[in-house]
Every structure is written in structure tokens, then in C-alpha cells.
Amino acid sequence: MIVNNAEINENNPTVKESDELFIWKSAAKKLALEMENQVRLFSSVYNGMAEGLMLVDLTGKIRFVNVQFLKIICMDGKGFVGSYIDKILTPELFNGRHIFTHETIEEVAELKTGKKYAGIEIIVRGTPVYVDIKIHPLFNSKGQVECIALYCRENNSAKLLAEEMAKNEALTKVGQLAAGVAHEVRNPLQTVGGLMDLIHAKYKDDKKINRYSDLISGELKHINDILTEFLKFSRPQKLDKTMKNINDICSEVVILMVSMANLNGIRLTKKLAKNVPNIFLDEYKIKQVLINLITNAIDATKDVGDEIVIETGYYPKSKEVFIRVRDNGCGISEEVLSEIYNTFFTTKEHGTGLGLPICNQIVAEHDGHIKVESKEGKGTTFTVIIPDKVAIDQDRE
Numbered sequence: 277m278i279v280n281n282a283e284i285n286e287n288n289p290t291v292k293e294s295d296e297l298f299i300w301k302s303a304a305k306k307l308a309l310e311m312e313n314q315v316r317l318f319s320s321v322y323n324g325m326a327e328g329l330m331l332v333d334l335t336g337k338i339r340f341v342n343v344q345f346l347k348i349i350c351m352d353g354k355g356f357v358g359s360y361i362d363k364i365l366t367p368e369l370f371n372g373r374h375i376f377t378h379e380t381i382e383e384v385a386e387l388k389t390g391k392k393y394a395g396i397e398i399i400v401r402g403t404p405v406y407v408d409i410k411i412h413p414l415f416n417s418k419g420q421v422e423c424i425a426l427y428c429r430e431n432n433s434a435k436l437l438a439e440e441m442a443k444n445e446a447l448t449k450v451g452q453l454a455a456g457v458a459h460e461v462r463n464p465l466q467t468v469g470g471l472m473d474l475i476h477a478k479y480k481d482d483k484k485i486n487r488y489s490d491l492i493s494g495e496l497k498h499i500n501d502i503l504t505e506f507l508k509f510s511r512p513q514k515l516d517k518t519m520k521n522i523n524d525i526c527s528e529v530v531i532l533m534v535s536m537a538n539l540n541g542i543r544l545t546k547k548l549a550k551n552v553p554n555i556f557l558d559e560y561k562i563k564q565v566l567i568n569l570i571t572n573a574i575d576a577t578k579d580v581g582d583e584i585v586i587e588t589g590y591y592p593k594s595k596e597v598f599i600r601v602r603d604n605g606c607g608i609s610e611e612v613l614s615e616i617y618n619t620f621f622t623t624k625e626h627g628t629g630l631g632l633p634i635c636n637q638i639v640a641e642h643d644g645h646i647k648v649e650s651k652e653g654k655g656t657t658f659t660v661i662i663p664d665k666v667a668i669d670q671d672r673e
Contacts, residue, residue, distance in 0.1 A: 328428035331414075334385055336360045336378040339423060348407060348428055350400045371397045375409065376426055384413050385421040395431050406431045461503060469496050515558040515641055522597055522662075523548040525559060526586050529566045536571070540578035544570070546586040552597055553590065555664050557642055562599075562660075565635045569601040569658050572631065575624065576656060577605035595667040596644075604655040613650060 328345030332338055338356050346353045349369065356364060365376045374380075375393060384390065390412040397404050410427040472493050479485040530546050537544035566586075573584045581604040589598050608616070617636045639646050644662035 328426075330426045330428075332361055332381060332424045332426065334381060334421065334423065336362065336381055338364065345428055348400075348405070348430060349398065369398050369400075371399050371404070376411065380411065381424050384411055384424055388413055388415075388421060461499075465496055465500060465503075469493065472496070515561065517556040517558050519554045520557055520559050520562075521552065521554045522557075522562070522588050522599055523552055525562055526566065526588055526599060529563055529570065530586055533567065533570045533574075537574055537584060540574055541582065542574060542577050543583045544586070545583065547588070549587075549589040551590050552588050553664055553667065555597055555662060555666065557662060558638075561638045561641075565638050565660060566599065566601070568631045568635050569660075573601055573603040573605065573656070573658075576607070577603045579606070580653075581605040581655065590664075591661075595664045596661050597664060598662075599660045600657060601659075602655065602657040607652040607654050608648075608650040608656055609652055613648065616648070 328348045329340070329342045330338060330345055331340040338359055338361060341353060341356045346356075360378075361381075362377055367374055370376075373396070375396065380391070390410060392411075393409040395406050396409055397406055399405075408429050408431045412425045412427070413421040414423050414425055416422040472489050476486060476489045476493075479489075526546060526548060530544055534544045570584065570586070577584060583604055585600075585602045587600040587602065589600070590596070591598065616632050618633070636646055639660055639662065642662050643665070644660065647659040647661060648656065649659075650656035
């Protein structure tokens with residue numbers, strides 16, 4: 277054998293036994309140092325991964341866990357390495373599911389194939405976190421399964437979907453409550469309204485009574501308006517879609533709204549693109565959306581701005597039409613912007629907080645979405661985007 281260029285065997289009298297021991301110790305020390313460097317390099321690489329990583333041997337004992345994995349599950353890692361997975365990755369972590377157990381290791385090792393889980397809910401300190409998980413076998417040079425790797429990455433889209441589902445469930449419950457209560461509320465409202473009309477007729481010459489009765493009648497109307505909007509939101513009607521052009525719809529809405537804009541000293545102008553195709557939509561519902569958006573724009577513009585622009589266009593790449601309502605009014609703060617689609621949220625003194633949620637729901641029923649951009653003191657732009665289903669279907673064919 278050659279060690280540091282010195283031949284070690286019984287026929288080499290130049291190397292003494294003590295020298296041989298020294299050379300072996302030096303080689304072992306050098307090898308240990310090299311292995312330590314390799315381990316350090318290995319840890320640095322895997323701790324720098326965007327994914328969480330855990331390595332487990334075939335007995336279920338944890339051999340390595342990286343920093344990202346610990347961040348995802350919010351643990352410090354003490355007692356991880358050397359522990360068995362059944363004690364660390366418990367069903368409680370996976371919200372009652374048995375995702376990564378000793379049985380999983382046996383199955384993956386036997387079949388020599390991995391497993392994938394998308395949007396799995398894990399419970400971290402009482403809070404749900406959604407992750408994608410991949411479990412893969414790792415092989416040695418002989419093609420045998422040496423250990424099992426578990427990769428874990430946070431899935432924000434699954435989190436958003438879960439939040440949206442929870443929100444929709446809450447809205448459904450609110451809608452059911454509204455449908456049940458509205459009838460009971462409206463009956464006494466009509467009775468009170470009729471009595472107020474009688475009082476107004478009987479004491480029409482009494483200015484003080486008339487003033488109070490007018491106030492009461494106005495508040496009753498406001499309550500009735502809230503109920504009407506609430507019922508629209510809770511019991512959406514079936515869409516009546518026909519092939520329409522959004523330019524025609526915008527022109528008709530502008531005719532309806534221009535007087536209100538002029539009364540508030542605001543120019544209501546339109547910029548309609550020529551290349552906008554006809555699409556299937558519910559004309560009445562889309563008009564409802566535009567009237568609401570323009571009314572909001574007038575409220576935001578009447579004291580600080582002077583112009584509202586209605587613009588249309590077409591995105592040929594994504595095959596979508598858009599209607600844009602842009603004003604140069606007071607704008608919306610970031611704090612308020614995050615709340616505008618929440619039911620009953622309003623900054624208006626006499627607002628119902630249902631206008632924008634209803635608009636959002638109508639556009640969603642058309643498989644579209646609303647984009648909003650705003651800066652305080654600069655103005656706000658709402659863009660209604662609706663897919664051109666005819667063109668999309670033609671591409672698929």
C-alpha cells in the first residue's frame with residue numbers, strides 16, 4: 277500500500293513501525309477532516325433549499341432535517357435527529373391524517389416509487405397551513421433503497437382557495453339568514469310605512485309633524501333598500517346570457533348616468549375600442565355592475581376631481597374583454613382597499629356595504645374578475661375582465 281508516497285510492507289526496511297502508525301493517523305485525520313467538510317457542505321446546500329427536507333432511514337429514524345422544514349412546522353428541531361417519525365410527524369400535525377408513518381416508509385421502499393400530496397392541511401400552533409408534500413426513495417450504488425426523503429413546500433394557492441371557500445360558506449349562511457328574516461322584517465316595515473302615510477295626510481298642515489314623519493319615512497326607505505340589496509346578494513338570479521357587445525352596454529349606461537355626473541360637476545366620458553368582440557353575458561347584470569361602479573366613482577370624485585372615464589378593450593393573448601371605470605377622485609387607502617368586497621363594509625354614511633360584493637359576485641358568475649388600482653389623492657380604477665368564451669372554445673377545437 278502507498279500512503280503519502282511511502283510504501284508500507286514487510287519488505288521495506290526504510291519505514292519503521294512508529295512511522296507507519298504516524299502515517300496512518302495522519303491519513304485518518306485528513307479523511308475525517310474531509311468528511312467533516314463534506315457534511316458541512318451537505319448541510320449548507322440542503323439548508324439553503326426553498327423546500328423543507330427530511331431524511332429518514334428504513335427503520336423510521338430521522339437522519340437529517342433542514343432549516344426550511346423546521347420553519348414550515350414552526351419547531352426548533354431539538355430531538356428531531358435520532359427520533360422516530362411516528363413521534364414527530366404525528367396525525368395531529370396533519371389534521372388527523374396519517375401522511376408519513378413507518379407504514380409509508382415500508383410501502384415506498386417496497387414499491388421503489390414516491391408519493392405526492394397537494395394542498396395538505398397541517399396544523400401549526402393551532403393555525404392551518406397548506407403544503408405540498410413529496411415522498412421519494414433514495415437509492416445506493418447497488419440500486420437498493422437506502423433512505424426516504426420527504427420534501428415539503430408551502431402552497432399559498434391552496435391557502436387562498438381554503439380562505440375563499442370559507443368566505444363563500446359564510447356568505448351562504450348570511451344569505452340563508454337574510455332570506456329567512458327579510459320577509460318577517462318587511463311586513464312590519466310596510467305597516468309602519470302605511471301608518472306614516474296616514475299621519476302625514478292627517479297632519480299635513482303641521483310642519484313639525486311633517487318634518488318628523490319625513491325623517492321616519494326616509495329611514496324606512498333606507499331599511500327597505502338594504503333589504504332589497506341583501507336579497508339580491510343572498511338569492512342571485514339565474515343569468516340570462518345573450519351575445520352582446522360591451523361597447524353598446526357602456527354607451528347605454530353612460531346615457532343613464534351622465535345627468536348625475538353633470539349635477540356633481542363631473543365629466544363622464546367614454547373611450548370605446550373598436551376591436552371588442554361580442555361575448556355571452558347577462559346585459560342587465562353587467563349594467564348593474566357598471567352603474568354601481570360609476571355611482572361610486574361620482575361619490576369619490578364630486579369634491580376633489582372632475583372626470584370619470586369609461587374605457588373598453590380586448591386582451592387578444594388571454595382572449596378577454598375589459599371595461600374600465602377610472603376616476604381622478606380621492607382614492608382608496610390600502611387598509612380600506614383590502615375590505616371593499618367584504619359584506620356590509622362601507623365608508624359611506626348611508627351605504628349598505630353590499631354594492632361591491634354584489635358586483636364581484638356578478639362578474640364571478642361570468643367567470644371573470646374585477647381588478648382595482650387606487651392611490652389616495654390620485655384616483656381609482658376598477659377594471660371588469662370577462663373571458664371571451666367563444667374564442668377560447670374555438671382555440672380548443
